[in-house]
Amino acid sequence: MELRESQQQFVRLALDSSCRERLFTEQVKEENLFYSVEAEIRATARSLISKRMGIVGNTLALTRTLLGADFTEKFHEYARNSKEPHGINRHRLDSVRFSQYLAREVQAGEFPRALRDVLTHETIPLQMWMKKKRLATRFYRHDPGSLQHLVRTTGSLDNVTTCLTFVIWRESRNGQGYHWSAFPLI
Amino acid sequence: MPAWLGGIPVLGSGLGFRPPWRDSLIGRDAQASKVDFLEITADHYLDAPRWKLAELTALREHFTLIPHALDLSLGTAEGIDQGYLDKLAELVEYLDPPYWSEHLAFTKAGGRELGHLAPLPFSNEAVDVVARNVEMAKRVIAQPLILENITCDLTMPGSHLPETVFLGEVFAAADCGWLLDVTNLLINSRNHDRSIGAFLDEAPLERVVQLHYVGFARSSSGRLIDNHGARINDEVWDLMELILQRASPRGAILERDQNLPEFGEIMGEVGKTRQLGREAGRWN
Numbered sequence A: 001m002e003l004r005e006s007q008q009q010f011v012r013l014a015l016d017s018s019c020r021e022r023l024f025t026e027q028v029k030e031e032n033l034f035y036s037v038e039a040e041i042r043a044t045a046r047s048l049i050s051k052r053m054g055i056v057g058n059t060l061a062l063t064r065t066l067l068g069a070d071f072t073e074k075f076h077e078y079a080r081n082s083k084e085p086h087g088i089n090r091h092r093l094d095s096v097r098f099s100q101y102l103a104r105e106v107q108a109g110e111f112p113r114a115l116r117d118v119l120t121h122e123t124i125p126l127q128m129w130m131k132k133k134r135l136a137t138r139f140y141r142h143d144p145g146s147l148q149h150l151v152r153t154t155g156s157l158d159n160v161t162t163c164l165t166f167v168i169w170r171e172s173r174n175g176q177g178y179h180w181s182a183f184p185l186i
Numbered sequence B: 001m002p003a004w005l006g007g008i009p010v011l012g013s014g015l016g017f018r019p020p021w022r023d024s025l026i027g028r029d030a031q032a033s034k035v036d037f038l039e040i041t042a043d044h045y046l047d048a049p050r051w052k053l054a055e056l057t058a059l060r061e062h063f064t065l066i067p068h069a070l071d072l073s074l075g076t077a078e079g080i081d082q083g084y085l086d087k088l089a090e091l092v093e094y095l096d097p098p099y100w101s102e103h104l105a106f107t108k109a110g111g112r113e114l115g116h117l118a119p120l121p122f123s124n125e126a127v128d129v130v131a132r133n134v135e136m137a138k139r140v141i142a143q144p145l146i147l148e149n150i151t152c153d154l155t156m157p158g159s160h161l162p163e164t165v166f167l168g169e170v171f172a173a174a175d176c177g178w179l180l181d182v183t184n185l186l187i188n189s190r191n192h193d194r195s196i197g198a199f200l201d202e203a204p205l206e207r208v209v210q211l212h213y214v215g216f217a218r219s220s221s222g223r224l225i226d227n228h229g230a231r232i233n234d235e236v237w238d239l240m241e242l243i244l245q246r247a248s249p250r251g252a253i254l255e256r257d258q259n260l261p262e263f264g265e266i267m268g269e270v271g272k273t274r275q276l277g278r279e280a281g282r283w284n
Helices: A003-015 A017-023 A026-031 A035-059 A061-067 A069-080 A090-107 A115-131 A144-154 B019-026 B030-034 B050-062 B082-095 B124-140 B163-174 B182-191 B196-202 B234-246 B263-279
Strands: A135-140 A165-171 A178-184 B012-016 B037-041 B064-068 B100-103 B106-109 B112-118 B145-148 B177-181 B208-213 B251-254
Touching: A003 A017, A003 A035, A003 B106, A003 B112, A003 B124, A017 A026, A017 A035, A035 A061, A035 A069, A035 A090, A035 B112, A061 A069, A061 A090, A061 A115, A061 A144, A069 A090, A090 A115, A090 B112, A115 A135, A115 A144, A115 A165, A115 A178, A144 A178, B012 B263, B019 B030, B019 B050, B019 B263, B030 B263, B037 B050, B037 B251, B050 B064, B050 B082, B064 B082, B082 B124, B124 B145, B124 B163, B145 B163, B145 B208, B163 B177, B163 B196, B177 B182, B182 B196, B182 B208, B182 B234, B196 B234, B208 B234, B234 B263, B251 B263
Parallel strands: B012 B037, B012 B251, B037 B064, B064 B100, B100 B145, B145 B177, B177 B208, B208 B251
Antiparallel strands: A135 A165, A165 A178, B106 B112
């Protein structure tokens, strides 16, 4: 097998659980250049998912705190059912797509509705980066400062109060990223 | 040794830039004077918004910046991504560094991205692939390239050369320097039960331009884990000292990506490297 084919097979084995299960069966042994290093390939596959989840978890830090073990379970579920993103912004895209996945779970009633505002709050800077936007505005159902405080102090949104809030996001001029200001409307 | 290697200036003891240390570095915390140069992760500035590029401009006012790329995938047999290369070339041109760096690895194949550095087989075919891809990169990036040795959890099927021979052939065929990662060398040697002494005796140390070093973790089974998240271990210091005696790097970069400590603690490690390099006569 030439290097081109062996690299393609390595990538498929590392990224696709279905490909791994098929090629590590006795019947197709001769098709699999990596048959003798099955344990290492499986370890690589686990480590790739952990790495992705670690990066997404750092980006969606409030969401991770809030969901705890559910974050890990849902990320694995999401990763199993979607293709890994591509390109320079792939980690940002991964975070945005995972947040969209969680938003659908909120819709299905699996998580509290206030999680949607947390997800919005954590992904707006990513969208601004990718679209090179210097300003973004959103309406939230909850004040983002209160959401942050609740998650950090209680790890829960149980006592959240609804407060329609207008939020303005701006790009900083001094290399400090994105900043937001909240304006409660009620 | 190629003539261009001798023309690379001595840089000293440097640091891999991480945003939490931005204010200390740009604000010139008194301790920042211990940093001779910075390495920036090139990918963080490709296609980046204005504020991120402003960060780069501010850093550039104080330090020589070495761009370190992650995802060019110079080991991919299908060739490299021209779009990524063009963006990288633009960044390198802006920074005008004495050299830039990438990894001796592949990160993509078959139109898919691993998001991780995967090893190459130690083979003649892999030497040719890297040389061909580096040649393509050189068409748009004039500055010299140095390539980093990575950690390998497995030896790729198809390997038929000793690692030291493979490294020598790649550096010669691609005409590039070596970014010798001290910690990666230590981890591979321990995890695969190889002799570091024998490796150093046979490795093309005359190609070393820069060092990387970082702390590692240990698994319950005793394997070393390249987690970029710990203080520099004594074994790394010992190996660094040995390498500084045997090779002539122009600089060394401390990396740290997890459990970032206070700037002062990091400066202690940068300071120690400066001292080791001085004692070995590598820099002032």
